[in-house]
Structure formats: structure tokens, C-alpha cells
Amino acid sequence: MLKIAIQAKGRLNEQSMDLLADAGISASSGNRKLITKAKGFPMEILYLRDDDIPQAVAMGVADIGIVGMNEITEKGEKVEEILPLGFGACRISIAVPREVEYTGTEWLNGRRIATSYPNILRTFFAENGISAEIHEIAGSVEIAPAVGMSDAIFDIVSSGGTLIQNGLREVEQVFFSEAVLIATPDLPEEKRADLDKLKFRLNSILDSRGMKYVLMNLPRTAVDQAVKILPGMKSPTLLPLTDPEWCSLHVVIPESELWEKIEQLKEIGAEDILILNLENIIR
Numbered sequence: 469m470l471k472i473a474i475q476a477k478g479r480l481n482e483q484s485m486d487l488l489a490d491a492g493i494s495a496s497s498g499n500r501k502l503i504t505k506a507k508g509f510p511m512e513i514l515y516l517r518d519d520d521i522p523q524a525v526a527m528g529v530a531d532i533g534i535v536g537m538n539e540i541t542e543k544g545e546k547v548e549e550i551l552p553l554g555f556g557a558c559r560i561s562i563a564v565p566r567e568v569e570y571t572g573t574e575w576l577n578g579r580r581i582a583t584s585y586p587n588i589l590r591t592f593f594a595e596n597g598i599s600a601e602i603h604e605i606a607g608s609v610e611i612a613p614a615v616g617m618s619d620a621i622f623d624i625v626s627s628g629g630t631l632i633q634n635g636l637r638e639v640e641q642v643f644f645s646e647a648v649l650i651a652t653p654d655l656p657e658e659k660r661a662d663l664d665k666l667k668f669r670l671n672s673i674l675d676s677r678g679m680k681y682v683l684m685n686l687p688r689t690a691v692d693q694a695v696k697i698l699p700g701m702k703s704p705t706l707l708p709l710t711d712p713e714w715c716s717l718h719v720v721i722p723e724s725e726l727w728e729k730i731e732q733l734k735e736i737g738a739e740d741i742l743i744l745n746l747e748n749i750i751r
């Protein structure tokens with residue numbers, strides 16, 4: 469039976485559980501134990517701190533896991549990256565006090581930089597020929613400059629709000645991360661088959677996220693123009709209506725392009741447009 473490591477609590481926990489739930493896999497509710505048996509898939513769920521997930525998967529304590537790319541790279545454990553999951557997006561950046569006149573990476577020479585990601589920072593320094601002092605601290609990195617512990621920080625940024633609140637300015641974006649499904653390097657054959665099934669379910673969910681299913685009535689004479697407007701999965705579906713001059717057009721559109729496409733379709737005569745949520749795309 470596959471054993472998956474998930475963050476016990478924190479930023480990745482909820483979205484990891486939601487993704488599994490969308491794939492028809494649920495953990496028994498009630499008190500979160502260290503390990504529970506999932507329903508809907510032959511799988512056990514192991515709840516760990518995110519810092520421990522790369523090692524647990526590398527050692528085979530868990531067969532697979534969901535964790536941020538930042539933790540995978542920082543820990544340097546040997547794991548197989550199976551699938552980027554499209555959530556938990558963030559970057560690790562260098563930030564300096566607002567009033568500092570940052571002139572470029574050479575400003576960092578001889579400075580003290582506080583971080584929880586010393587290995588990623590060390591690589592960045594080596595690649596850029598910088599010689600600076602790395603101060604490893606476990607939490608609240610953003611307060612280090614204000615209390616005189618460092619000249620700059622190297623920390624996770626997503627909206628940038630935390631930096632602003634602490635009087636800091638982002639000056640170098642070094643590493644980009646998102647949550648990733650990882651696997652232990654020597655996964656046994658029978659577990660590999662289960663992993664393939666899981667991957668299939670996850671891919672169909674990830675493909676459908678951010679997509680809408682759109683139906684509309686369209687004059688037959690406007691079909692050629694509609695096909696040009698729509699990106700289409702292969703070709704859009706056309707169904708006849710009782711009125712021979714009209715048809716019903718069905719298409720999947722990315723949410724980011726939805727309203728622009730709808731406006732164009734209305735201009736060529738589309739009516740009664742329905743927009744539906746899409747749950748899965750099985751290719």
C-alpha cells in the first residue's frame with residue numbers, strides 16, 4: 469500500500485488534502501494522528517512537518533510526498549520529482565531595509581544575511597561570486613535586520629506584505645517554488661502501478677483547474693467565425709437545434725480568457741450562454 473507524506477499543519481496541508489479529496493481520496497476525519505488509512509484509494513497518509521518530508525521520502529519511510537520545491541532543494545535529499553501541483557507558489561528572495569541603497573549583488577559582499585535556507589543561498593552566492601556571512605535562523609527571519617542580527621534577509625515571499633510590514637524591500641528573486649509530488653527513488657513495481665493511477669487522477673484534476681465549460685446557442689452562419697475565436701480542445705462540439713438556422717456550441721475555455729472570448733462570441737451572435745464549472749478532464 470502506498471504511503472504518502474503530507475504536511476501535518478501549515479500552508480500546504482489544506483491544499484494537499486483538497487487535491488486528494490478531488491481525486492476521490494479522503495482521510496478519516498476526527499483527531500489527526502501521525503498516520504491514517506485513506507478511503508477511496510489503497511493509501512496511508514503520514515502527517516509530518518514539511519522540513520522532514522524530503523528525508524522521509526528519500527529514506528522510503530514514505531513512498532511519496534507533497535512538499536514545496538524550496539524544501540526539496542534546500543535539504544538536497546535524493547527524491548524523484550513526479551508532478552508539479554500548481555499550488556504553494558512562492559519565491560525565495562533577498563530583501564534589504566527600505567532605506568538601503570542597494571547597488572546590485574556586489575552590495576552583498578561582506579554583509580550578514582539571515583535565512584532558513586542556507587544551502588540555496590550558498591549556491592546563489594557561489595554562482596555570483598559573492599562572499600557574505602550566512603546566519604541561519606529557524607523562524608521570524610524578517611525581524612533580523614530590525615534587531616541588528618543581520619544586514620539583509622533571504623526568505624520566502626509570496627504577496628510581499630510581510631516584507632513591507634517589516635520595512636524591507638525585495639531586491640533579488642533567487643528561487644521559485646511550488647508544491648510538488650515526489651517519490652522515493654527505488655519505488656517497488658507494485659507501488660509504481662498505484663502511483664501511476666494516482667498520477668492519472670491528479671493530472672486530470674490539474675488539467676481541469678482554471679477551465680470553464682461553456683455552452684451557447686449560435687446562428688449556423690457564425691460557426692466558422694466562432695471556431696476561429698475559440699482555442700478549442702481539438703474542435704468545439706456542435707449540436708443541432710430544432711430551429712435549423714441555429715446550433716448549440718460547447719467548448720472548454722481557460723478562466724483567464726473567459727470574458728474576452730464571451731464578448732467576442734456575443735458580437736458574432738451567440739445567445740443564452742451558460743458557463744459551468746469543470747470537474748475533470750480525462751484525456
Ligand code: PRT
Pocket residue numbers: 475476477478479480516517518519535536537538539556557558610623624625626627628629630631645646647
Ligand atoms: O510546521 P512546518 O515546518 O510543517 O511548517 P512551516 O512553518 O515550516 O511552513 P509553512 O506552513 O509556513 O509553509 C510551508 C510551505 O508553503 C513553504 O515551504 C513554501 O513551499 C510554501 N509557501 C508558499 C510559503 C509561502 N507561500 C509564504 N508566504 N511559506 C511561507 N510563507 C511565509 C513567508 O515566509 C512570509 O513570512 O508567509 C509569510 C507571508 O508571506 P507574504 O509575502 O505573502 O507576506
Ligand code: ZN
Pocket residue numbers: 517518519
Ligand atoms: Zn517547516
